[in-house]
Amino acid sequence: MQGLLITNVIKILDKAGYVVTDLAETKPRCFDVVARKGETVLFLKVLYNIDSFKPEMAREMKIIAKTLKASPMVVGERYKMDYLDRGVVYTRYGIPVINTATFYDMIVEGEMPLIYSAPGGYYVRLDNEKIKRARESLGISAGELAKMLGVSRRTVMLYEEGVDTNVENAIKLEEILGECVVKEIDVLNFVSDEEVEEAENVRYGEKESEIISQLQYIGVDVIPVKHAPFDVISKPDEAPVLTGIKQVREIEKRVDLMGRISRIISTMAAYIVERKVKVQNDSVVIVMKDELSCVSNPKDFYNLLEEKRDNQAE
Incomplete structure (x- = not known):
């Protein structure tokens, strides 16, 4: 299904x-x-x-x-x-x-x-400015509108301050005012940055933990990821990098998935390995763990990835 x-x-x-x-x-x-x-x-x-x-x-x-x-x-x-x-x-x-x-x-x-579900039923977000403007253009007081809706004057004032209401009240409101007063729900910007929690701790093996420690030592922020084809998102100053660090047999498959994602979202991708692997993907930079010892700061790390990407493309 x-x-x-x-x-x-x-x-x-x-x-x-x-x-x-x-x-x-x-x-x-x-x-x-x-x-x-x-x-x-x-x-x-x-x-x-x-x-x-x-x-x-x-x-x-x-x-x-x-x-x-x-x-x-x-x-x-x-x-x-x-x-x-x-x-x-x-x-x-x-x-x-x-x-x-x-x-x-x-x-x-x-x-x-236009509608969202919450405890108690279905609700809408009101355009408070349109409500007040429409009410005033019709010459209706807040008290008169309250009587027409069957609610208190305080409730009408709350509507004009932007408080949400249920679908039934919104329909009545639009019938009385003669225009749409409901706001669209922007699903694409639904989650605010304030709602994003800290990443949970992910247990890595000894080899993977060493790679993370090296990245952190050179000043690269590391965001652990557990349920994705990449293991961390590395954050040098320039841009985020989808980063694989797990030393597993299925590296080729994971590199392929990382490459597809990186191409879609136009983001750099890298896989850090302990030993040489027979994997080639134009969208994923293969980095030997030992190469990190030559990197001293986040900018150098990003430059290394760019240089290796360009060499892989040749």
């Missing part, structure tokens, strides 16, 4: 002109699809039942998205014993969740959803 859903999501992205890659070959993963169109970069988790979305996956999605200037999102169809509704944004651990139909409306038709 999930495979079919991922296929449908990719078809929608293709139709909208996105360049896309999926990570069907790797597990575990906190995202299944990476897509880009212009400056918009999407990291998508696709699940038939969104109840299987775990808090550690959400945390990591938010960290990756913030670091790589991308938008994290979950696309699904069900939760508990019910279906997700079209045009409604749900939330799981701070990540926006929508169904495939809503995803189509947003990506292909350019129509952002």
